[in-house]
Amino acid sequence: MKIRSITAPNPGPFTLTGTHSWLLGDTAIIDPGPAIDSHIAAIIEAMPRLDTIFITHRHDDHAPAALPLKQATGARIIAPLDIADVRVAGGEAFDIEGESLEAIATPGHTREHICYLTSTGALFTGDTILGEGTTVIFPPDGDMGDYFRSLATLRARNPRRIHPAHGPTRDDAVALIDEYIAHRLERERQLIDALGDGAKSTAELRKQIYPQLDERLHRAAELQLTAHLVKLQQEGRVREDSGRYLRAADE
Ligand SMILES: [Zn+2]
Missing domain, CATH: 1.10.10.10 (Winged helix-like DNA-binding domain superfamily/Winged helix DNA-binding domain)
Known part of the structure; x- marks a missing residue:
């Protein structure tokens, strides 16, 4: 499955160069990003057959574009959130153009955070692991004990590549998780x-x-x-x- 990204124009100290919206094949997206018109238009142009919108967590730089995108395309929303058509809590698997995508519960950055892993080892980490620097864990929603456990959960899955919501894609997935720990x-x-x-x-x-x-x-x-x-x-x-x-x- 072809994996591409479109980066939203929302750079900053926590978002780095901006939020990456990950495009899976021709039909699915992970983290549609902030509700910025030009970003939503770029996604619609790149994905004329979009039918599934996955979200990692509720933060404003990840989730808000989901509703306008759903309105424009009719795509369903799969997320650990109330706005979802299919609400996930971890453990669910979805078929994306013949490849499986699994939702993994990774609380820590936020309580509801979900990472997504393909059957070929591509791991979409949202804000749980960034391509560079560290992520923020702010209590009471953020929980450091949960975060350590989530990093261990991800490491145990032995991913091949990390596609973060911010920062560069990393081919040294397990080494990066070890660095984070x-x-x-x-x-x-x-x-x-x-x-x-x-x-x-x-x-x-x-x-x-x-x-x-x-x-x-x-x-x-x-x-x-x-x-x-x-x-x-x-x-x-x-x-x-x-x-x-x-x-x-x-x-
Ligand atoms: Zn976040």
Whole structure:
């Protein structure tokens, strides 16, 4: 099956060059993207036989073009969302021009996030894995414990190629997943060390772990650290008391 992409004109710090809408053969698309008229028109022009719209998760740079595209083409929507004609939760398989596409539950970035895997090993990761950099896990919707489990789930499927919603396509799929896991474990280790050094609030932890960070990214960094702290609390390794965090081992 031929795989192509059209990138939406929505570049930014989290979307990188913009959202990639992935075209599968002549009939299916994964993540139609933001509801930008020129992007929707480009998809309709490239896919005159579009009949199925898959969505990975609800975020504004992934899902909103689904409804206008459905209206224009009559395509059905398959998604982990209320707007879907077929609602998925992971485990479902669909036939796309003779090739199978499986929905895999990958909570973490958002609670409902779904990745899609073809029978030939092409993995569409949405925002769970990006082609470069890291994805954001913002609690309470984002859950770091779930995210680690989802990365393990994807690795166990041994994909051949990763088609992310943002950043370049990666042929080193398993190595990239390993890098993602190693990066998160390293961040977790830094956090444990910073707590041992006496940092207690998320602002103190952020200063120690990201000392040179642009002020505009402080809140995002603190939310990402909070996601790690929630996971460590779930595991009984960290305790929180009125916004101050302590290692359980130090008590
Ligand atoms: Zn997202």
